Amino acid sequence: MSSISKNLYKILLLFTINLASQSAEITIDGVFNDWDSSLTTYTDTSESLNGIDILELQVTNDDEFLFIKIKSNIEFDLTDNLVSQQVRLFLDTDNDASTGYNIQNGYGSEVGIIFKELFAHYNVSPYAEIDFSDLKLRAAPTVTSNEFEIAIGRHQIPDGVNPLFTSSTIKILIKNDDNFDKIPNDGLTFSYTFDETPVTPYTPIDINKSNFSDIRLLAYNTLASGLDDPNRVDNFEQIIKAIAPDIIGLTECWDINAAQVKSLFDAWFPLGTANGWNTAKLGGLITVSRWEIIQQWTSLSRQFPVLIDLPSTYSKDILFTNAHLNCCDADDLRQEQADQYAAFILDAKSPGGLITLEENTPFMYSGDLNLVGYSQQLTTLKTGDIQNTSTYGLGAALDWDDTDLKEENCLQTDLRMGYTWRSDGQGFPPGKLDFIIFSDYTLTAQKSFVLQTEVMPIDRLWQYNLNALDTSIASDHFPVVTDFSINESLNSNQFNLANINISPNPVNSLVYIDLKIANNYQIQVINSIGNVLMTTSINSKSAVLNLESLPSGFYVVSIQNTEGQKISQKLIKK
Known part of the structure; x- marks a missing residue:
């Protein structure tokens, strides 16, 4: 075979897979329902391996993070050796096989993440060993699983000098050196291009209670x-x-x-x-x-x-x-x-x-x-x-x-x-x-x-x-x-709230309680921190309470009959 033919053969052998990219709203929480089939997915070829076999790789991004999800045949611990493993993630962050560490044909790895050892190689000039925090790396779950989601900060400068991602297209490789499993296999490369389509901003959670009676x-x-x-x-x-x-x-x-x-x-x-x-x-x-x-x-x-x-x-x-x-x-x-x-x-x-x-x-x-x-x-x-x-x-x-x-x-x-x-x-x-x-x-x-x-x-x-x-x-x-x-x-001891009418609600002063059935009732008005502000007892099926002296706010009207059955109704005082 001529040298030209050999070079052409190598080019054909090194087949690059680059599927359509899509940004997404991913939450790193160990729950995977936000990873759907529309996201960039690479499925490994069928193999017969002992131990952990990486089956699938999914990738997406938002403005702040690169997100990677991996799926395996069995459960293991990403940062421990409960199941024998040497799972490592390699990123060619400049999409240039001639720079970084030659981890596999077509890959010049700038980042090599050694999960079990809790550090990463940063193969730039000069070389640096970096911490997960330098990559803004987040992963879930923390227990054994056959699925893990990983986030890596897009705007990190891990060594304080060299920005992490210098190309909009990157290559990704996962290896388990314990059994020489790879995704993708030799002769293939997997590329991903960041999608800059903005995702819906995260809606902050109001830390105040939505309902004062919640525990x-x-x-x-x-x-x-x-x-x-x-x-x-x-x-x-x-x-x-x-x-x-x-x-x-x-x-x-x-x-x-x-x-x-x-x-x-x-x-x-x-x-x-x-x-x-x-x-x-x-x-x-x-x-x-x-x-x-x-x-x-x-x-x-x-x-x-x-x-x-x-x-x-x-x-x-x-x-x-x-x-x-x-x-x-x-x-x-x-x-x-x-x-x-x-x-x-x-x-x-x-x-x-x-x-x-x-x-x-x-x-x-x-x-x-x-x-x-x-x-x-x-x-x-x-x-x-x-x-x-x-x-x-x-x-x-x-x-x-x-x-x-x-x-x-x-x-x-x-x-x-x-x-x-x-x-x-x-x-x-x-x-x-x-x-x-x-x-x-x-x-x-x-x-x-x-x-x-x-x-x-x-x-x-x-x-x-x-x-x-x-x-x-x-x-x-x-x-x-x-x-x-x-x-x-x-609560099997409750009588039916549907048969009781408390009005008006909200109330300015007088509130009318219609209990439908006559009984001996104790009625209490309780504030938002559980203090009883008013107690009255009746022997009838209706009552009128004057709440004019109470400040505006949320209250609970609690009613108990002679059998010990209770109901409560929320009330707003204007």
């Missing part, structure tokens, strides 16, 4: 007893006052006691009640509640269930479990703790044993769960799939209707991201470590968010009386929030 849960890792640190406590005050929670699960409260935390909350949020805020502590866990904690259980490892006595405006009391599972490579301990909780809830749903709850009692579970290993731990917490059945019994569905519990997908208020932890100096990319899981048969999540003040524009900071560095100074975890309403239709 606001805050899960917050305070990083080494941060509430006891004079250099950080002011930042915590700003954050917690802006969020205004009702129930708070605090973790890493090793060196501060429950009474000290109560004093802080009583100073920050005076409730105007005789006892003020309620607190309880187990190990490094402190639970804070606007309402009385009437029972607590201390037998679970690093998990602290308590029963909270909600006011009569709510149909049920609520079971809340504050959790801080073991960290890092302690997968066996985390699984044991997940098994314990599943067994606890199954016990609570049946008579006898350690705990017996009234049927359809709402319950929720939150905290820094340190889920950085096997996904089974999260699966157990949601589904009741107990692994150590010899100790904890056979697992079963955990919710009252014998279905799975729901994991709330809390997103950042100002970013299309779902990470709850960030510590750039530790090497790991930001990740989701803090979770809120709940009974969606009894509760509805009305609003949820993760608060990171560093990414909020100044007008939003001013709106909530926050400072730009509040969350980064306070902790390496961000506050995670969900507002819940109780599904009132589940």
Whole structure:
């Protein structure tokens, strides 16, 4: 074969695939329903490999990030070796095979990301070893999966000198050096051209409650007893006052006691009640509640269930479990703790044993769960799939209707991201470590968010009386929030709200209550923080209340008959 023919053969062999590009609104949260088939997709040829086989690669972008999604045949941990792997991502960021590192024919790799080793090669002049934070790299999920989504900042200057992307077209290669799998294979290159079509801007989440009667849960890792640190406590005050929670699960409260935390909350949020805020502590866990904690259980490892006595405006009391599972490579301990909780809830749903709850009692579970290993731990917490059945019994569905519990997908208020932890100096990319899981048969999540003040524009900071560095100074975890309403239709003790008429609503002064059926009723008017402002008793089927003296705002009218059946109706005073 002549030299010309050989060169032509090499050119033909090095076949470049460049599919039509499309920008997209991608949220890095470990949920993949925003990745659809219309996005640029490369499917690998069928292969017979031992271990991890990368099957599919998808790519898209917005103005700020390059997004890459990979799919494999089995679950593995992107930044660990739970399943033997050496998965690496290579980017030819200037679309020039003659520059960078010759990783494969047709690729001059400027960036080589070694996920398991938590660093990247930056093959420019001069060469630099860079951190994931230099690439603004975000990835999800943090547990084992057969799908991962990755974001890389488009406007980064990783070494402080050389911009990351110098061409509108780039080439992408993924290799698993553990079994020599590649996508694309030798002889092929995969190119992607950034699409500059603007995507719909992210709509920031208003951190105020949408409904005053919702129960606001805050899960917050305070990083080494941060509430006891004079250099950080002011930042915590700003954050917690802006969020205004009702129930708070605090973790890493090793060196501060429950009474000290109560004093802080009583100073920050005076409730105007005789006892003020309620607190309880187990190990490094402190639970804070606007309402009385009437029972607590201390037998679970690093998990602290308590029963909270909600006011009569709510149909049920609520079971809340504050959790801080073991960290890092302690997968066996985390699984044991997940098994314990599943067994606890199954016990609570049946008579006898350690705990017996009234049927359809709402319950929720939150905290820094340190889920950085096997996904089974999260699966157990949601589904009741107990692994150590010899100790904890056979697992079963955990919710009252014998279905799975729901994991709330809390997103950042100002970013299309779902990470709850960030510590750039530790090497790991930001990740989701803090979770809120709940009974969606009894509760509805009305609003949820993760608060990171560093990414909020100044007008939003001013709106909530926050400072730009509040969350980064306070902790390496961000506050995670969900507002819940109780599904009132589940309360078997209620009489029918449809048969009661309260009008007018909104009201200036007199409000008329038509109860249809005569009975002995107690009627209360309660403000937004649960204080009873007015109580009256009647023995008839109608009543008139004079609310002229009350200030404008939201109230609840609570009505109870002689059988103990209750209903409540929201009321607006003009």
